[in-house]
Amino acid sequence: MRKPIIAGNWKMHKTLPEARAFLEEITGSIPDVDKVETVVCAPTLFLERLAGSNVGIGAQNMHFEESGAFTGEISPAALEEIGVKYVILGHSERREMFNETDEAVNKKTLAAFKHNLTPIVCCGETLEQRENGETMAFVGSQIEKALQGLTEEQVKQTVIAYEPIWAIGTGKSSTAEDANEVCAHIRQVVKEQFTQAAADAVRIQYGGSVKPGNIKEYMSQPDIDGALVGGASLEAQSFLQLLEAGQYE
Ligand SMILES: O=C[C@H](O)COP(=O)(O)O
Numbered sequence: 001m002r003k004p005i006i007a008g009n010w011k012m013h014k015t016l017p018e019a020r021a022f023l024e025e026i027t028g029s030i031p032d033v034d035k036v037e038t039v040v041c042a043p044t045l046f047l048e049r050l051a052g053s054n055v056g057i058g059a060q061n062m063h064f065e066e067s068g069a070f071t072g073e074i075s076p077a078a079l080e081e082i083g084v085k086y087v088i089l090g091h092s093e094r095r096e097m098f099n100e101t102d103e104a105v106n107k108k109t110l111a112a113f114k115h116n117l118t119p120i121v122c123c124g125e126t127l128e129q130r131e132n133g134e135t136m137a138f139v140g141s142q143i144e145k146a147l148q149g150l151t152e153e154q155v156k157q158t159v160i161a162y163e164p165i166w167a168i169g170t171g172k173s174s175t176a177e178d179a180n181e182v183c184a185h186i187r188q189v190v191k192e193q194f195t196q197a198a199a200d201a202v203r204i205q206y207g208g209s210v211k212p213g214n215i216k217e218y219m220s221q222p223d224i225d226g227a228l229v230g231g232a233s234l235e236a237q238s239f240l241q242l243l244e245a246g247q248y249e
Pocket residue numbers: 009091163167168169170171207208209210228229230231232
């Protein structure tokens with residue numbers, strides 16, 4: 001059985017004192033790691049200070065090269081060294097605003113495994129693509145390209161986050177059934193590209209206006225294994241409610 005994974009993506013929010021206060025508030029109340037894997041993806045500057053707590057710490061992006069003249073970037077090795085365990089790759093905000101391509105996401109995914117980082121690979125369609133009936137083909141192709149060259153074992157350890165772009169930060173969440181349909185398609189794509197065992201093991205999160213009040217609907221779907229949460233992960237009590245509700249019955 002796949003273990004649920006709930007990840008907060010703080011994006012470019014919080015100061016260091018706020019980040020520390022958040023972790024102090026949640027530390028004693030994190031559910032058992034056997035029930036749900038808890039991850040907080042913080043701004044790069046805070047990562048070193050947050051690592052070492054009983055929460056999995058994740059970065060929100062990284063470069064795929066080991067080192068070099070890439071002003072403003074952070075390397076996978078540097079993240080590994082400070083105790084970061086997860087990295088969000090190919091978030092739609094990075095694809096849209098920072099021109100991140102499928103090829104770059106693939107290189108980053110391969111680089112993550114060289115440095116013991118669990119990649120949270122994001123995919124998701126625009127509203128226009130959804131209305132044109134292009135969701136399955138588009139999302140399937142994003143995932144196929146992102147996972148190219150991975151071993152079956154690496155795919156099993158990968159986390160995929162399906163986030164329809166029109167549902168991010170808008171309050172308009174996808175219905176649980178619609179989200180599950182896309183997640184089931186992603187699993188099918190993984191099966192065709194790799195193996196049934198890889199498809200059975202890979203964890204797929206839903207993201208897009210997930211809140212304590214709706215997370216259970218998503219978690220009750222057979223192909224959804226967790227959530228990648230933006231806005232509702234910023235407040236400690238809201239995040240704890242997500243963790244409580246984000247477990248299998
Ligand atoms: O990475 C998280 C997603 O962008 C979802 O953000 P949201 O929960 O604020 O809609």
